[in-house]
Amino acid sequence: QDTIKVGILHSLTGTMAISETALKDVALMTIDEINASGGVLGKKLEAVVVDPASSEPLFAEKARELLAKEKVAVVFGNWTSASRKAVLPVFKELNGLLFYPVQYEGEELERNVFYTGAAPNQQAIPAVEYLLSEDGGGAKRFVLLGTDYVYPRTTNKILRAFLHSKGITDANIMEVYTPFGHADYQTIIADIKRFAAGGPTAVVSTINGDSNVPFYKELGNAGLKATDVPVVAFSVGEEELRGVDTKPLVGHLAAWNYFQSIDNPTNAAFISKWKAYAKAKNLPKAESVVTNDPMEATYIGINLWKQAVEKAGSTEVDKVIAAIGGQSIASPSGYTVKFDESNHHLHKPVYIGEIREDGQFDVVWKTDGPIRAQPWSPYLPGNEKKSDKAPAK
Amino acid sequence: MTRPTTSEMLALTRQPLFSPRMWAGIASVAAVLALLPLCNLLFPAGHALHVPAHTVALLGKFMCYALAALALDLVWGYAGILSLGHGIFFALGGYAMGMYLTRATAAAAAQAGGSGLPGFMSFLGWTDYPWYWSFTEHFAYALLLVVLVPGLLAFVFGYFAFRSRIKGVYFSIITQALTFAAMLLFFRNETGFGGTNGFTDFRSIWGLDLTAPGTRAALFWLTLAVLLGTLVLARALVQSRYGRVLTAVRDAEARVRFIGYEPLGFKLFIWTLSAILCGIAGALYVPQVGIINPSEMSPAHSIEMVIWVATGGRGTLIGPLIGAGVVNGLKTWFTTAMPEYWLYALGALFVLVTIFLPQGIVGLARKLLNRRNKDKEQTHA
Amino acid sequence: MRDDGPTTLIMNPEHELGGHASYGRAASSEVDTRHGVILYLDSVNVVFDGFKAINNLTLDIGVGELRCIIGPNGAGKTTMMDIITGKTRPSSGTAFFGQNIDLTTLSETQIANAGIGRKFQRPTVFEAHSVFENLELAMKADKRVWPVLGARLRGEQADRIGEVLETVGLSAQFQRTAGLLSHGQKQWLEIGMLLMQEPRLLLLDEPVAGMTDAETERTGELFNSLKGKHSLMVVEHDMDFVAQIAQQGKVTVLCEGSVLAEGTMEQVQNDERVIEVYLGR
């Protein structure tokens, strides 16, 4: 056998296709790139793309198929936490290897999973810290606005505890949730407006996917500007902004570990590769493709896996897991990021960006360098006991 | 005019459950299915007769879907009640089983030093199981819930709906509203069922390791047995006088009243039975698939169930089984073979089936069989 | 060819009226006909969005009587049957079955189980069922869910279905799907279903519409044979047929929702008002 099979488990249809399709393409691009430079251990990588169609049971089924039938060495995939939770048992049972590229709520550490997205302390906490700072507007009141599911609920719980530690009382925190696919934010924005009359206010948005557009449109039309009430979002990146008229959004914020607008050679190369790839493969709207954080996380995830395989000299899961800790790579985010020796997360820099008229971000704040992930947030009770070493077999 | 004899007429009402040929067909399919886990257990990987574990798992899942489809066909095909919300019963059965499995996992974790609560509960800051989780650590009670919860919900909902004489699309749409509302409710963390993530990461059932091939095989056989049992039961039901009253209700509900049957009870019985069967399907599904979450309650999922039935042939009992197998099988195959284009294939399939096979796949099979029989007769004659 | 005609229908003692407690759960008590009257309608009114379909109608039918009802189109004959069978609720007035059963408070099912059967003006049968099954469904039996679940056809019940099949002339068609019958055949089937129900009171709305003259006559014989054991209310526009079955019995003429005339066939046929509104010149 002269190829190594690599599974790509991203929804290409259904509600999550909107975000995940691009990750599949980036993964394929990265694999092409690796193959062009000689492959891994002298073998070419062969991507096995499947479509779990945004359905969790199908994710589990497809994960099993990839591991048991296709016998892939590693799987790059998933976006939602629910889908990740759905495939976990399969990866554990069949001792597979999953690279998960999206920021998430933490509270998880699995032997078979490597997390290349941000844990809450690598995204949410710094963002709120910024909002509290003078430059961020010195917010005294916070609206925690999210879609009603696990990621926002968890993140907001962590944030609330964090805000308490900063002396912000519950009276100054408003927590609001909307159902999936909510498209009518009139009432909520009126409420925010009323709430904001009580002092400098910022909104922390964990609104999911499709609801962002109606939210921002309504926000703009209601006359709430970023200078009045800045909104920082954790799931709005360049890709999402492609579908929004950004003029009214200028000045609103996002926190990520990577922005396309970051200026460094690695990033420039990454971006131009992606554009060239999109054009070559004739992806829809290839002329206007952008890069974003999960795409970067996918890209470095695959490369780090390659390094680990080469270090281990084998694609065997146990050996790769043993080899991966401490692997590092010069990433498009401008820093050399490395896998933590023990907790399966990356050390990543955090950037806060303000939305620009062209749909890109102006970085207005950043950490001094990569910071270590805390999968178990210290702001949640009971977590102090938890070990942040990934469990052994 | 010749008058039919009594025995002729009695023979007509006392038909065998299935024709001998049908029996043979069912038996052989069942036998092949039953052998699969054995092949998995007995032959080592690489052996010509080895059946990979994931194939067994996949077929186990399809059989659960088939059971749900069969349940749906009972109400839709025979009582004319189109439910666009059967996913709720499936999910409730699944959740009931999931509660048991989750507790088993949590209990195992407690021995290793965990809190004894599932992660999402400790996360909510709960120190104990809420009341509606009481006794779910007992397998028997969980089984009771599997039957009771969907059954009770269906009974209450059905009682009021049928009493108000809600029919047709009105009924369909409120079932959809029901499942949609339930989905939103289960999405919430506070509801105490794990929010969007639902339950996953089950370890053991009834003390047995869930990942062990033997346990998997046992679950597979159990599902197969339940499916066959249900098929026979359903067949007996629709062939009985009750079944005939039911179809009469479907075709002319008002007329049925004037000959002295009260449709409410007839509908309610089949509706509740169907919900219970669906709940059982869900309960069998969860340990085999390893996850239950609110997406099972999404309206689209319920519509898919309807589509399995329609594709196979509604009002035929065998049809839904075939439909569930074919649609899901194709979906499994397509999503790997042509991940970006499979929706075209599936969509086209649905369109073509409705236009060219009004009675579904079974209808087509019947047509072909009839034609062949006729040809035979002609050649004999 | 049949030679014994409708006489096969003469009921064996087991089917005799009152021989059994009523099966249906509806009639908690047996219908009380000690005064010799099976149906009372008293000053019944029905209004449909302002239109008075039944206007202060008072009418009674005796046990074993065959009553013919005639009257112009739209007089309210069908509506009257709707009231008796619970399909329509009167705006005011009372309708009693025997002395004790208040029809206005019962559901269609309860009324059917109390012993009132009906043939509709437009033949309505269960189109997806065979002729045989239609009769089987209509057959007198306990029609609640649990008993039905356990019900199996017994030999004597099958015999009875055979008899009725013959009576309505559908023996050869007994396995055919009812939906495929012609209009007239459906009429017969519905009459057959009514016979299977063994009701105490039969309401027949235009039973011979669409039948040939010969068949009409046969139907007439059938009804005459039922007279006395059952009470019948027959609505028809075919005067020859009415004359055949009414014989010396009472004929009621409805017009604009109330009784216009009542009397023997001869009397009403010569009534000027009846000729004016109904028979024509």
Added chain:
Amino acid sequence: MNMHLPIPHLRRPLLRLAPAWLAALLLALVSLWPLPGHAALEPRTLAALAAASNDERLAAIGQLGRSSDPQAIVVLQALHEGRLYADPAAGQLWLQSGAGDAVTTADGTAATLPETATRITINNRLRRALASALATAQLHATDTATRLQAARQLRHSQDADLLPQLNVALATEPDPAVKKALQIAVASLELQSPDASTRLHAVNLLAHAQEASFRAPLAAMLEKNAEGQFHEPDLAVRTAAAQAVQKLDAHLKKIEWAGNLFYGLSLGSVLLLAALGLAITFGLMGVINMAHGEFLMIGAYATWLVQLAFRQWAPQWLDWYVLAALPVAFCLTACVGMVLERTVIRWLYGRPLETLLATWGISLVLMQAVRSLFGAQNVEVANPGWLSGGVEVMNGLVLSYNRLAIIVFSLLVVLFVWLLLNHTRLGLFVRSITQNRRMADCVGVPTGRIDMLTFGLGAGIAGLGGVALSQLGNVGPDLGRAYIIDSFMVVVLGGVGQLAGTVIAAFALGSISKFMEPFAGAVLAKIAVLVLIVLFIQKRPQGLFAPKGRSVE
């Protein structure tokens, strides 16, 4: 190393964080090359605009705002709008003109932008200061509207240094409206005044301003500090403040109520537009049209395409692209609908449940087709100028233009459909066909053609709905799925085949949701509405406008 990123449509170099050394260099250079001519704009101040520290830049902005030089405003405006460039090498600032690419130096002389120049980026804090500074500078503008705008802007300023300037402006202001706004701005600053009577005067003024943002400072006066003393020592002022708060609260309640009403209407109109097409294809024709959502989606994508076309070929008319999108979307979806009707639906009349299966298949195909053609991501549909923003009524309730427009539009569409169905024979024929297809055929109704037209009409109306939806939310392949369930609820709740029912049901559902949302929260409100629908159907098993009569059994 500075990389020039190859983004073709961006002519100017991408900005980045200005490193500290750059700013220092700039500062040095600027001081070496004094700007000629304009002594009033100190080069040092200008240079500080590009400084690394935001505090320095804030100070510079403040200074420029108070400067009397008209060029100061120009510079500030450029900074505000991201048109100000600095070049560490040249030590110079450049302004890009708002309209085109013309570039001037800070003093207004024409120049060309060097390759090495980078855009000066600002953040919200600076933006806020800029707005304030610009407003201060504009207090004396000749245009009344500009002055009013400036005065309004300054109402929320906390900067007590502004007081003298405001007072100067107040003294010279001729326009009463501007004067009022200025008074309020002054009053809001005077709340901090050490003089009790000034404070009392301010409180009384603010009591009439009816603006939510003054509630907090007023309420704060009534609170006690840690030592148990009122923040506001003077009793009279406190009483006045208490009254003012009361008054404000009453006003806020009123606004909330009116707001809910408007939101309800608006949500109702959205539901109506989403459901109206379905009321035809499903309600009148009996097709359980699961692809209805995709018709909405096609309408929305048509809007996007029209917008693209306008951007490409008629940018000067861009603001009116929505109007052009209406007929385009209608025709496009109607055509798709008619093609589907002729090829698929027409085999399924009289088998309504099969239509569910087939249209579900169609919906899958349409959705995937859009994904293949335009990508899985959302596409950007911008509100044109006249649909952006909103009008503020009752001092605090913003009615956004797009929502107002959609309410009106939905009523127009209803009128159109009503006329078409009730005042042409089409409606009669459609109804006759659904009731008895065979007989309709026998009396001479060309059933095939009528079916096609009607389905096309339903689809086309859905397309119009899509245009409206594109102005509110995202436009993506899944757009339809989000609305299909609501649409069916509306049609069924209103009573299948009842146009009036659909209208009433849509507005009722909208209002109920919106009145419930404030106290139940969006999630529970949604659940409650669904449960209410279930309960309501129990009461009226055939919807709001149930068909009556003998024929319905």
Added chain:
Amino acid sequence: MLEVTQIDQYYGSSHTLRRVSMNVQSGECMALLGRNGVGKTTLLRCLTGVLPVASGHIHFDGVDISKLPPHQRAALGIAYVPQGRDIFARLTVEENILMGMARFPASKARHIKEEVHELFPVLKTMLARRGGDLSGGQQQQLAIARALVAEPRLIILDEPTEGIQPSIIKDIGRVIQMLKARGNIAILLCEQYFDFAHELADRFVVLNRGEVVTQGTHADMGSEEVRRLLAV
């Protein structure tokens, strides 16, 4: 005017019409007789196009219409009063009558002719009522009215007297006589009510088991042979 040659029709595998031939001339009334279930309605449905014919031809005015869909036949002037009335139940009586004029352009189909009201006075009083609410006999009258307003050249009546009160049956008889007298309309009348048919028919055909077994003129209608064919 109407020429039916050798048509066959099958319901599935049952052969319902066997090589049926007949013709109807303008200005005459042709009676179609036969026992229940012999295929009368089936034949009429074939003529209106509701059912396809398996073989054979139907010519109307010399044009072969056997493949035309019903609405095109209606456009040629064939009106049909079906057995079972087929009223549009949720349309008003007025709309039901207007539907009869569907083959005309809208401008010609706005008003109902007074003639109809004279013939069926009840309908006039019930114009705003839903068709489905009418009594059986009223519906039958409505169905006939709907056919008459189409100004047909061939009118096909399937048991038009069913459920109608005697006086109106007489009126309908008079109408048919009048139509006959006009001379430009062909009438095909399927009727179980023998006396009624006898009175009106110029010619007749008797069907039995889907076959034409006898036919003849008015004079032969009372014959023993015909009566035997109609008896049970």
